[in-house]
Amino acid sequence: MPEQPPGWRPSPSSPSAFSFGLNPTLTFLFAIAGNVLTVVLFAYLSSRILTWGARRRELKHGTQAPDPRGERARKIFDRYGIFGMAILGPLVIGTQFAAAVAVSFGVSPFKSSVVVSMGAALLGMVAGGITLGIIAL
Numbered sequence: 001m002p003e004q005p006p007g008w009r010p011s012p013s014s015p016s017a018f019s020f021g022l023n024p025t026l027t028f029l030f031a032i033a034g035n036v037l038t039v040v041l042f043a044y045l046s047s048r049i050l051t052w053g054a055r056r057r058e059l060k061h062g063t064q065a066p067d068p069r070g071e072r073a074r075k076i077f078d079r080y081g082i083f084g085m086a087i088l089g090p091l092v093i094g095t096q097f098a099a100a101v102a103v104s105f106g107v108s109p110f111k112s113s114v115v116v117s118m119g120a121a122l123l124g125m126v127a128g129g130i131t132l133g134i135i136a137l
Contacts, residue, residue, distance in 0.1 A: 019135065028128055035124075036117045039099045043109040043116075046100035077105045082112065086119025095120045 017027040077085065082102050089098020095116050102112040 019131065024128060024132060028124060032117070032121050032124060035095055035120050036113070039095050039117050039120070040109075040113045042096040043099040043103050043113045046103045047109045050104055073101075074105060077101070082107050082115050083119075086115045087123070089116060090120045090123050 017024075017031075080088070085098050085102050089095060089101070092098075093101070098119075099109075099112045099116040102116065103109050107115075
């Protein structure tokens, strides 16, 4: 697996840093801090981009028919909510895009950033704990 910069994915970066003997606590904190920064950036930027795109579409085409793929994604989001997105998002589409998708479905950028970052931190702790357990063997 190619190495990823810390902060983009704390789950794989923390275990690889642990295996190189770096301080687990500092590694985890730096990985989460970098991730939180990018999650907040994506959430707030996606909010502005969505607002701009909606205004542009409305001026250009008037109202449009809903996209079938968007409807399916909306049903999935309605079923699992922001907390499902916080746990599954980092595993499936990445934390940054999970935050942006949550914002696109009406979650505030602040709430999206907080909940998705907490989900990433939880997954990072689980991955780090598993790695430390394996290293201890």
